[in-house]
Amino acid sequence: MAYDPNVVCFSCKFGWDYVSDNKPETKVPENRVPVVCCGKVESNHILEAFKAGADGILILACQEGDCHYQDGNFQTSKKVYLLQKVLETFGVERERVRIEMGLDPEGARVEQLVKEMKTDLSKLGPVKRF
């Protein structure tokens, strides 16, 4: 079977996919963690994801200057940058943690973004373990 990387996606509910289709029972897509603000995502959550078997983490944040909670998206992009540096020293490629800033009420782009990330991760292969 072809290698199918796991992508865990944290998505900001004020910027992405918030137009409900009037069906509260609609299931949240697998591997998606909707958050009220991406600023709530801790470094630990990302590390735990790798530990649990994720090959990559995609964070969907609000567009710049547009955070409902003022600067959550900025704090997260700062955190992602630093975390990438740390992970690299452990042999985990920086491409495995990605942040996308934007506004997408209907969530039309989410699937495509996950797919793109999976394609890139396929080239990297699974996380190297020590």
Added chain:
Amino acid sequence: MWTTVAKGPAAVEAAVKQLLPPCQVQCPINEDIQRTNVLISLLPDDPALAKQGIIQIGDYLYEKNPFFAVCGYVCGLCELECNYQSKGGSIKRRLLKRFLADTYIDYLDRKEELDLIKHKENIAVVGGGPSGLMAAWHLSKRGYRVTIFEASDRLGGALWLIPRYRLPEKVLASTCENIVRLAGIDVKYNAEMGNGKLSLEKLQHEGYSAVFMAKGTPQPRALTFMGAEVEGGDLSGIEYGHTFLYEVSHGNISPNYFKGKKVVVIGGGNVAFDAARTAKRLGGDTALVCLECEDKKSKDGIPADHEEIRGAWQEGIRTIYSRGVSKIFGAGNNVSGIECPKCTQVFDDAGFNPKFDVSDTIKLDADLLIVTVGQGADRAALQKDNLLDERGRIAVDPITMQSLNREWVFIGGDLRRIGFMVDAMRDGIEAAESIERYLRGLDVREGRKWTLESQDIPLRRYYLGEPEIEWTPPEKRMHFELFEHGFTLPQAVHEARRCLTCGPCLSCKACVSVGIQNSLSEVEVNADRCSGCGVCTSICYYGAAQSKQVEGKRKSFTDTFKCKSCGMCVVACPSGARELVGDPMHARINEVYANLSGAIGG
């Protein structure tokens, strides 16, 4: 579009409204500005879907404020207190409301009538202006049978004096008609109080258990100089601003009526500017003379809105500041000009007390004078109805609107105190509450006065500038069509997203109402773990994370009113002392992680 808007945990709690965003504190009816701004910011790009959302937001606003469409054109008081003012410009709340109104007003005519059971007493409302309509709306919703007695042949009162280039006729007419249609309010037109046919006693005999008097201030104030009426006031060619605007709104004045005429408007309020800009649109060579000076910040500053002054200036209306009128000259029976001495002081500590320097006078030519220096109530009628105190003022409780002379009479709107449209609307809401309490035998005064406080602007890295509002250029707007351009959907969403939501979550709950959150979570601090380092206080944008001295040690805590539960402090806390209680994120993370294949062992 959304599943729920205002039910269950998504409903706004009135009891906790002591702290509100500054715009809502400023708004006399404390409209839920923040909540509806957030809802606008969450509208989808798809116009058809967005329309559903707009109607839902509109329905929510309409419940409390059936005038919101009109507010969207003429109010904007909230913008004066917006925290964003100091950081790039107030949120254009008025235009956001107008944006809603542009869609909502068409829907309004099709809106279904309210399902009301009118099992309570008959109430008479005297005057069909914003105050009377508002009282009638809120009383009907509570089950009272309301009859409005309107002196003229249409509802809306003084709102009809607002020129159509600012407030389209359709918006006003539709707003008023639909209030009475939706709430099943009975209206009697051409029913003037105090002309012999209709009196308070008669209303009482006809079975009305309470009366709300909001018949406005139809009597224009005459021009005075040093305490006496100005000489020459009986010449022809002198009109009062109110009468003039009334005639224009009724279509009784033909276009170019003032062509080739010199028109001088006297007064410095918004009504004076309405009159001047209307006269200009009718072809007059128009100037405006006012006692007040140009500097709005000074105690003698001009009271008209900045936008009005700017608009008039663009349209070529000459404003002559700091001048009174001491004499009106005539040629034959007609006005030919005025004498204007310098005004050196408008107000002193006791109030309005103008002082003049008669050695410095100018003469202005005029074919027509429009006097717009205020208006007052029909005192004789009020005296007859026994509603005045011994000093000739209206005897009324300013909080409950109850007459001090007759307990079944309530007084509000301009009649009680001249103010903005929304002040009159507030009086209507308060009177409805008082009438309900009075008729149910409850304490009318208890718990009526709240102290409302607001919060400072949240901190953020950068703030965005205000959008540019487009006006039709003056050479193309000398007619009675709107000159201000409204927001498009993307513009409205962008502007609503700019709102910093400075108010507490409890008075908003927009996120809960659209399903972004199930409930509001709360930040808890584990005091044993907290080392008092203060990282949380430096990350919090709202000043909600604070620290205090507890038994000799520094400990952090959270001000729940200011807290938005964004979780920024939870992430920042180096010792894991902070936790979001009731936050479903961790459960979801565990669920997702448990299902990942190929976990790294150990």
